[in-house]
Amino acid sequence: MKLKNNIAKNILNCILIILISTACSSDEINESLREIADENYSEKGVETDVKNLYEKPVKKRISLDVTATAYNSFERQTKKGNPFLAAWGDILEPGERAIAVSRDLIKLGLDHNEEVEIKGLNGDYIVKDKMNKRWRKKIDIYMGLDHEAAINWGKREVEISFDTFDKPNDKFSN
Template identity: 80%
Template sequence: MTVTASAYNSVEEQTKRGNPNLTAWGDILEPGERAIAVSRDLIELGLDHNQEVEIKGLSGTYIVKDKMNKRWEKKIDIYMGLDEEAAIEWGKQKVEITFSREEEQISK
């Protein structure tokens, strides 16, 4: 699936005031963690909390730990800890993501 990918950091200007490491699902993000936030339309497609995701061009697996404001569609945010420079450098890109839907995992 092709989605728009931006990046975010654990800073109050980009996240929750008072606790910038707290996600919408209640997880606490740690710098260095491979986590993403997803738009809510992707949740409906099976990209739900704690789902593993591969992002073409990036090594390793990312875990869905946060969800975005309802205004976004077909979008992910890649967590980059406290490295605001890396997030700015990433900018906004189209990426291919792959994941297994829960019902597919159950049937295997």
């Protein structure tokens, strides 16, 4: 019986949240959620801070100077096995506008399948691969099977730009 009461109470709370959210600002919603959470859980010692839980992430454009090299789908340049297999499991195809990124850039929001503008190159590139942990502020431009193009590219400093999102509720994400 107690379980049925808790389920009914939670359903009513959900309905209340939906009704409040259709008629109120995000501050009013957060205040109502805080009151509901405090009423239901504070006596049990559960933290009930729901501040900014429903704020939408804010899109922002990031521009960075990075070192850019180029790579091909040859086993000597990639992991053994399938040289077309990227770190996230994508199969790269010659002619595809793809890049690998250093892991510090992933932490800045330049993650798998994100679009990247590389100043001086036409069109956007897509993040499909990640680089060894030893690299910092670096991208590797995928050049398929065109070894000569990769050699001619060499090593350059370039500016990249990409969109990322501020997460106002970071304390709730993993």
